[in-house]
Amino acid sequence: MTGDFFLPGNSAFHRFDGRAKLILLVGSAAFFFYPLPPVFLAAALVAWVLVFALTIGLKEAGTPLRSILPVLILVALLTPLFNRQGTPLISVKGMVLATTAGLEETVRMLLRFSGVTLTFYLYFRTTDLQTILLSLRWFGLPFRSSLVVTLAFRYIPHFADLYRQVSDAHSLRAGEGTSSSRGFLKGVKAFFPTLTSVLIQSVKSIDPLSMALEIRGVGGGKARTSYGVLPGGARFFSQMFLSCIIVAAELLPILWR
Amino acid sequence: MDSGKDKEDQAAGGNGTKHLAAVAILTAVTTVFTYIIRVPIAPTRGYINLGDVAIYFTAFTFGPLTALFAGGLGPAIADILAGYSQWAPITLGIHGLQGLLAGYLFRLLSRRRSESPSGKAAGYTLGGVAGTVVMTGFYFLAGGLMVGFGAALVEVPGNLIQNAVGLTGGIVLTAAVRKAYPPVERFSW
Structure with a gap:
């Protein structure tokens, strides 16, 4: 994706x-x-x-x-x-x-x-995406908002893969068949440990990302230059x-x- | 002298970057929950998406402001990726408001009763009801303007079910994640 x-x-x-x-x-x-x-x-x-x-x-x-x-x-x-x-x-x-x-x-x-x-x-x-965000910034979208969007797009494929890996791991551990073969309610119940694991792994990403942003000067209060500029x-x-x-x-x- | 919590905040990069990182991560999580993760409904061969689960989880765990931004942006991005970008601006506003209200009411009621189980239960209930009313109501109004109120009315039962599933899942995951990973409390905003 x-x-x-x-x-x-x-x-x-x-x-x-x-x-x-x-x-x-x-x-x-x-x-x-x-x-x-x-x-x-x-x-x-x-x-x-x-x-x-x-x-x-x-x-x-x-x-x-x-x-x-x-x-x-x-x-x-x-x-x-x-x-x-x-x-x-x-x-x-x-x-x-x-x-x-x-x-x-x-x-x-x-x-x-x-x-x-x-x-x-x-x-x-x-x-x-870059042009969309630069255009929105030109119209006044704050830097932090556009940063959130770019970071989210960076992490979406990562969390999608994480979900698949955790889902496979839980399936192997449980030793059960596919969700369709084990019934709707059992399938839904089996989702929750997977989702909990995915959420915890996601939340653990917040600290490293936060520190990386601070090292790069985000939140430092100084004026920022822009890597991309619209002509x-x-x-x-x-x-x-x-x-x-x-x-x-x-x-x-x-x-x- | 810095308290332990202040040290943790500094280690995490201070309040500004910590909250920005939390919003970004939870936006991505909400997008994945909305667009990628689907629970099949065998009798109808349809799917429920778990976007509302992520919104309520964010609201109850991370607070109203994170839920406002991540809850609005996540599903809006999912709409764009799924090819339904015409709904993205509407989704941004409605789901953001849903997350904001649910998180605000949960915090208000649970703190008023000193984080007791009854306070949390009241918070979950009122936050969930408010979120459901806002989401279903505003989607009905927006849908009415976009496709007519006749077609918009057909979506109401589905949205109610979506919210019921989302609220239940959000509460279960909030309790499970808080128990399994207590440091999550630090990111509440």
């Missing part, structure tokens, strides 16, 4: 400045919550699908949509039942199952969830300007109405 969701590439979106992309992510995700007719949300969704096609491929757009398909089906089935105002469209034995307003709301919810999903998916797929210059300003223009343009339909 790499502990990262980033898909390396050289598309225009990969090369787009991380800070500008973050503004675009927040603004574009918020757009799907604006009180607008579904046609505007559909246009935004189509635009994002086009961006997928031009950057990491249309096939990648299918991955997040497939993962949320069960939820989309639930939305399609249940939203009309919870929104029965307006002109009835489908009635069964006097009970209104769908109305015009309900269908409009259903379409809005489907477009909203799909649009937000694609927006976030594209951002994290085309932006590596500035004309390219950065033009991409930031473009992001701000796009986000501002997304507000136009609301102002126009």
Whole structure:
């Protein structure tokens, strides 16, 4: 497990400045919550699908949509039942199952969830962890917070391996079969010694990590330099300007109405 | 003259780095518990993730502030790694608040009754109830905005079960880890 969701590439979106992309992510995700007719949300969704096609491929757009398909089906089935105002469209034995307003709301919810999903998916797929954290730091995320995130990513694979090793060790010691063969309750009960061991080993990592951080000057109160720096210059300003223009343009339909 | 506890704190790197290290380690643990470790439910062939177990364990063992940061960040990172990054900002806020409340109420009630078993039991109960209400309630509201209240309502029973499992597991692991490794008390914040 790499502990990262980033898909390396050289598309225009990969090369787009991380800070500008973050503004675009927040603004574009918020757009799907604006009180607008579904046609505007559909246009935004189509635009994002086009961006997928031009950057990491249309096939990648299918991955997040497939993962949320069960939820989309639930939305399609249940939203009309919870929104029965307006002109009835489908009635069964006097009970209104769908109305015009309900269908409009259903379409809005489907477009909203799909649009937000694609927006976030594209951002994290085309932006590596270092760029994400440097961008957040540029916007004011404290150094200690970004340090916590980088340290957590460093330890996630380690604790995942630790869990597997401890789990195997406990299984061998117990001499029992797999969890499916020994029953649900026994399997759950057998988890706790494993989890306790993993937690104790994890907690024992705190002191060495703390001392390592102090030796490296964390918490010393002095200004810190940065190993990685996001580029500035004309390219950065033009991409930031473009992001701000796009986000501002997304507000136009609301102002126009 | 330094007390024994002060010496231990200095050996561990002082309060600042100690707490930062604890938050980082527990964030990673919570991510692993949420994303990697799954308990199969044979009848349904589904899984329960143990993220809430880690959040309640962190809240009851390490205190409200560690639970706020690690409890929010851990599941949020798990959401991103699992491909559900659209939920990450919501998860960050809701699970962080869940950990904060559970840890704060547990500490308040257990200290008020001088760390007695009845005080701890009251703390576990009220902390667990508050955490459950916050997590289930806010996920329902956020889900309502994201996918509509009809679909969000379907998630409520699952979230309640998740919290019940998480609270039970968190209490058991808190007691087990405290018994097996008493120095864990030093990291409480």
